[in-house]
Amino acid sequence: MTTGTNYLIEEIETTLHQVKDPEIPSVSVGELGMIYDVEVTGSHVHVKMIPTFVGCPALDIISRDVKAAIRKDVNWVDQVEVSYVFDKSWSTDRISDEGREKLKEYGITPPPIDFKEGDPWEVDCPYCGSTYTSMENIFGPAACRSILYCKSCKNPFEAMKPVASHNS
């Protein structure tokens, strides 16, 4: 799928790891699994990304940030194109291990691995690790997050909503 010379693509991918999610600034778009493909043709770069939630309002900001980061850090690039594709459906299993750790740093419990619709969703507190938590609202401040409460350390916290994969 990936075209262009490998080390050039790697350089782009490294840069993309500096682009953070505007709503979760501890995690990069790479760690969230939003990068689908990078194509390099001469000095033209095309980054194909998978949106997390279809109507996520941060998509335009992310696209702007990706372009800006590449223009700033990669000097051989002339033109950057960013497009959102649906070639694969995003699921929370696309988040990397590093991304999962960084979510916790921001006070967000990462989603369970290999979630299937209908599975029970147990959420541990990202601060104290307690399992003694309650769901306040499945829908939170952003489409991808839910609001919970830890009855052990008495902190409200958020969790990333598990989204199952529907790829055939």
Place this chain on the structure above:
Amino acid sequence: MKINNVEELKQHPEYKEALVELLYQLADDDFLISFRGSEWLGLCPHIEEDVAYSSINQNTMGHATLYYELLEELGEGKADVLAHDRPIEQRRNAILLEEPNGPGTYLVEPRYDWAFTVVRNYFYDVAKQIRLESLKNSSYEPLAQGARSILGEQYYHVMHWDVWFRQLLSSTPEARERLEGQIDRVWNNFGNVLSLGRQGERMAEFGIIEDEGALKKLWLGKIEAVFKDLDLSLPSAEPQAESGDGRAGEHTENLETAIETLSEVYRLDRVAAW
């Protein structure tokens, strides 16, 4: 048959015609129900519901955008224009979805009906889920891919309305009575939501979506099982379409006022970048 992109579609004008028709139905349905939902912002029964419902509406508006963008790729015009500036008679949403939430407006004396909202959204989201499960295997690959992405979100929408529906029907006699009244009302027009319009058979022939009858049967099966759980009986063998056929471009004044309200800012400056 499998159509992988817009290029391949050019060889099949009849297929394209049926596909365009379906995309308008999907887009306009999601667009209208999420607009009606957004009018509830600040007026929901409690603040957590305000957060949840606005999140659902934001997602649903995103789904409408996905379909409008697929239409844009097919040369139907800009997605924004299709949403804001398309004449009423070209709209394909089911009539039930243009009905207001209740008397008043969100600005002046909103006397919105939560029971109506719960029933309309629950029935709609169950139907939408069934359609998406079918679209996941659509012969038009870009639509199949879109459906797979939407499905992960739709799971939570159905769950949300399922909780409201079951809890209100199992609470006080007043709540149950009000829900039952709205079930009858929504039933009278839900037939139009389940309709795929005049091109329905074509859509099924081309494998764009399953046959309307099969999808309706799945919906009825699901709703019947829930009704049985709650000790309710179906108002009639199947839902009606009393107010007319939105799939054929028949609409009420409610759609006109809805489009006028939601496109007010857009019409101030049609070329502004937001």
